[in-house]
Amino acid sequence: MINPQNVMEILTNLFSNHLTLTSSPSNTRRDEEVAKMLFENVESILNSTSYSIENHHTLDHDADIELIDKEPNSKLNNDSDEFNDSDEFNDNDNLFNNDNLHDIDYNNEYDKENISQQQFSLEYMKQVVDFYDEKDKNTGKRKHSFHATQRRFKRVKYDIYISRFRQYIEAKGTKKQKLNQINSFVYESFENARQQLLSVHDIDLKRWGLQKAAELNDNTFVAGDSWITSFKKQHNIVSRKITKLVTKRDINNNYMINKSAEDFVADVQKILSDYHPDYILNTDQSGLQLEMFSNRTLSYQGEKLTLAAVRSINNTTHSYTVQPLISMSGSLVGPLFLCLKEESGRLGEYVKKNLFKPPNIVLTCSKSGKLTSSLVEYWRDHVFKPVIGKKKCLLLSDCWKAQGADEIYNTLTNIKRLEIPKKTTSIIQPLDVYFNRQYKVIARKLYDYVRLYNIDINLAQRNNIIMMNSLIYNQLSSKSFNRMIQYAWYKSGYLKTDPGTFNNVKQVCFKLVDNSCSVFNCNKTTFINCSWCEKSLCFVHFFVDFHIH
Structure with a gap:
């Protein structure tokens, strides 16, 4: 009892x-x-008349071990040799830091998810396991306990991580890591193929993916359509029509061109600090047709032939030349050099008498509308020298023979001219890289507007060409475009620092803020927003009235 x-x-x-x-x-x-x-x-x-005591076991969180660790004299099992093999162990380590302790039935999927959420790299897991498995050279036994490993690698929470790490290492990574490796391999293969200008299709992406999956022993990867779609979207890859065929020789030449461009930019950067940005200059000739037109238009979907009307087909095949000068500080330097196309190659006295003469244009002409060596000398004397004076100046210009003659610059001792290598101007000449396209935006807008609204003005006429280019040059001389011009230098590789956000010509001049002209009592539709005064101007008040600052 x-x-x-x-x-x-x-x-x-x-x-x-x-x-x-x-x-x-x-x-x-x-x-x-x-x-x-x-x-x-x-x-x-x-x-009760009788009773018995039974012990039950249950699954629980691994954190319960912390309660057990407070009983230093407990003996859970006798299989502790795996951990009693180093002087580094203390009493607490001996009892509870062995694999047998964690042979309790964990939910494997939970552990995998928990470990994968930590986003351990394969290299990190190898470091953990190598440290944990390190043997003492004298005893041949393990040197580090789990507690020692945990102290070294703070992100390892429980010793179940060790066994999981072993599995992932043997499998060459987690599922996510394998997928990342597959994606990287496929993208590298794609880049390599396109750098060689080789054709690539969806089936090639699948082959590369399956090839890498086989290397990683990943039997679950199938390279399905959803993966292909996601992969292309992630890397901004689309199917494009091939517009030009080249040979392997062309590819090799392209490599040499790029190498030449890189070397030139690197050489220029070495001496940029010797010059003030206001006097680091680039000049280039750009041809404009006597009648310009847009290459794109809104039209009906599905139409087989899209046509555009011009006033003279002949004028679309003949051109004149403009030669601007820009600085690395982001400004247009001096007046615009304009070479008209004249059948006789010169301007008669009567023509000169009736010429429109704006202050920002230096005018000349030739039979072809293109520059010659003598006209380059005329540019040097009437545009370049007056604005440079005695200042120390670095001039970048292309390798056009007439422009590169030594005698043109021999007398300018304060000028250092560097010749941009052949066939590289599209990638390292600031004017070609960005500015010239912006210049032509305004010109095309003028031609399109005159045709669309049937305005009785011939923009191919001599004085109208002069007036139009004077207005365009004046608009681009505004401080609104300083960063845009600096960006041309940055994109070419000479400026190392991005000049920051800027607005291009369309955003500044052709974003309709007000639908009506800002001039008093004018109700005409806006054609352009002035980059200087920000007024909305109709065609008449901009072009006919010659709105210049």
Whole structure:
């Protein structure tokens, strides 16, 4: 027969001898619940005729081990040799840092998900396992416990990570890591093929993906259509029509061109600090047709032939030349050099008498409308020298023979001219890289507007050409385009620092802020926004009235 009084005294002694007791001013709800549970259990035992005690095990979070670790004298199992092999171990390490302790039935999928969410790299996992498996050279036993490994690699929370890491290393990474490796391999293969100008199709992406998956022993990767679509979207890859065929010789030449461009830019950058940005200059000739037209138009979807009307087909095949000068500081320098196309190659006295003469144009002419060596000398004397004076200047210009003659610059001792290598101007000449296209935007807008609204003005006529180019040059001389011009230098590789956000010609001049002209009592539709005064101007008040600043 069990005596309740004896049980209570023995239980009290056990509490006093084995637990640290502290008093509190009042009983908590939890205290009352535990006491009630103990009472009910003892009462059940006292009222029963027989009883037995059974131990049950359950799955729980790995954090419960922290409670066990507080009992340094516990013996959970005898298979502790794996950890009792190094002087680095302390008592706590001996008991609870072995693989057998964690042979409890973990939910494997939860562990995999938990570990993969940490985004461990394959290299990191190898470092952890190599450190954990390191052997003592003298004893041949493991040097580091799990606690030592955990102290070294803070992101390793539980020793189940070690076994998972082993699995991932053997499998050459997690599923996500393998997919990343596959994607990287496929993209590198794609880039290599396109750099050689080779054709690539969806099936080639699939082949590369499956090839890499086989190397990684990934039998789950199938390179399906959804993966192809996602891959192309991620890397901005689309199917494009081939517009030109080249040979391997052309590819090799392209490599040499790019190499020549890179070397030239690198050489220029070495001496840029010797010059003020206002006097680091680039000049280039640009041809404009006597009648310009847009290459694109809104039209009907599905039409087989899209046509555009011009006033003279002949004028679209003949051109004149403009030669601007821009600085690295982002400004247009001096007046615009304009070479007209004249059948006789010169301007007669009557023509000169009636010429429109704006202040920002230096005018000349030739039979072809293109420059000659003598006209380059004329540009040097009437445009370049007056604006440079005695300033130390660096001039970049292309390798056109007439422009590169030594005698043109021999007398300019304060000028250092560097010749941009042949066939590289499209990638390293600032004017070609960005500025010239912006110049032609305004010109095309003028021609399109005159045709669309049937304005009785012939823009191919001599004075109208002069007036138009004077207005365009004046608009681009505004501070609104300083960053745009600097960007041309940056994109060419000479400026190392991005000049920042800027607005191009369309954004500044052809964004219709007001639909009506800003001039008093003018109700005509806006043609352009002035980059200087920001007024909205109709065609008449911009072109006919010659709106210049």
